[in-house]
Amino acid sequence: MNKMTPVTNKKPKRLKHVAVKIGQTIRSSHRSCLVGMTCLALAIGCFSFIKLATAHSGLEPEIQEITEKLIKDPNSVDLLVRRGQVYRSNGKYVESLLDLERAWLLNRENRTVVLQRALTLSALGRDKEAESALDYFLQEESDPKRVFALAERASIHARNGQTELAITDFNSAIQLQPTIELYLVRGKLQESLGKLEDAAAGYQDGLAKLGDAILLKKGLIRVRMVQKQYSEALALVDEEIARSSVKTSWHLKRAEILDHMGRPDEAKLANEQALAEANRVLGKRQTAMQLLARAQVYQAMGRIEEAKNDLRVAIQKTPHFAEADDFLKTLESR
Structure with missing residues (x-):
């Protein structure tokens, strides 16, 4: 969820989820070739690693700028995280994970690295690894980026059919930082379970806290129609007819x-x-x-x-x- 994804010094962008499995899960007894590549990159000063990145045709100027800085400072965790985030926002999930795995090997205690690596694992559909990393991150309850981890874990639960767990995490995320996106996703999950009153209450709460958000109002109208509460739905529509320019x-x-x-x-x-x-x-x-x-x-x-x-x-x-x-x-x- 890119709106929920923190990017250093930038407005959060919405993360796109893809259910694509690549390779095998990294096992404690046998590291994947990916980790092997990052270890090798550490050993040789990541010259080949950076050369691989610069050889990629059609890279965005931002990627090129970060890569040039990495040539001068190949062990910069901050630069690796930044490039990993930009790669992910452009759908280059494998490249993103290479950078974030390398950053993680350089500093396993860096919480930003832990979170960003988890987000990329989730984008790759490597849900068990992503969830494990998010569970670890969420052990620290005072972290201001906790909302992003909760929202991502909720998304993982949702796409794996664990709807109740997803709703619980969305509830926690909304308490920390109410957003239209979180209200909408939680509401649709509640609707899918037939929890129409919960969904309606959620949309109403969002409207009260966030103002007259059209998408939340449409969600509330949809629920009222399913409930056959047509008079209430009609009143909501008439409100919009009175105030809308189109x-x-x-x-x-x-x-x-x-x-x-x-x-x-x-x-x-x-x-x-x-x-x-x-x-x-x-x-x-x-x-x-x-x-x-x-x-x-x-x-x-x-x-x-x-x-x-x-x-x-x-x-x-x-x-x-x-x-x-x-x-x-x-x-x-x-």
């Missing part, structure tokens, strides 16, 4: 709720209001995103060909627009 999606959601409430005439009117709003916005500036929004309105109104036309134009304007492309494929498959 109201298309909210009119559309209002129509959906009214339809569930058995009020078809009002639902039809809400769809017409959504279309009028979409046309108003497109009259000012025709963007792929607004064309997608109008296509969604057309689809809700049963005007499928018009929806397809808008999606085709959106894709022409913004090639590789995945959401529009997927929506068009869905409509064409019917």
Whole structure:
């Protein structure tokens, strides 16, 4: 979770998780070739290690800058950690682990190294090793970076089906540092377990602490609709219609709720209001995103060909627009 990943002197970035196994788990009796490489790098002053890094084509300028500094100071733990973080943020997980394993061998007691190594192990899908490192890190309860370790361990639990353990860790992380991302992930886990009241309470708590966060409000609306508490869901939508500058999606959601409430005439009117709003916005500036929004309105109104036309134009304007492309494929498959 890159928003939760601390990068030295930089705003935390969101960490992307990948479930990719590489190699075998490092065993106490038989170190992997990775550790062997880092030990060798230590022995020879890591000249070959740095040469390997600089030979990598297309490296970001930041990587090159850190690498040049490492040539002059090959045993700098801080530089190795920085480069390991940058590698990870660019999806280069193997390179990241090489740097962080080397830093760990240089200083196994450095807590930043322990945490960053755990985050990269998690990104590689080496969950047992990552969890073990995080457990060790979390033994120190006063560390200000504890929230990042809790959030990462929660993510590991979640992707391994240990949902209750994940929720417990997310609860602890939220107590330390409430963020929209943490509330959302915990809420969706609670929804998946059918704990709808817990999810709703969490979204409401997040809204109270973080202000009018749209994603949290959408989560609360979703839960209330599943609970068939349509009047409350409708009231939440009406709040957004009153305050939003672009109201298309909210009119559309209002129509959906009214339809569930058995009020078809009002639902039809809400769809017409959504279309009028979409046309108003497109009259000012025709963007792929607004064309997608109008296509969604057309689809809700049963005007499928018009929806397809808008999606085709959106894709022409913004090639590789995945959401529009997927929506068009869905409509064409019917």
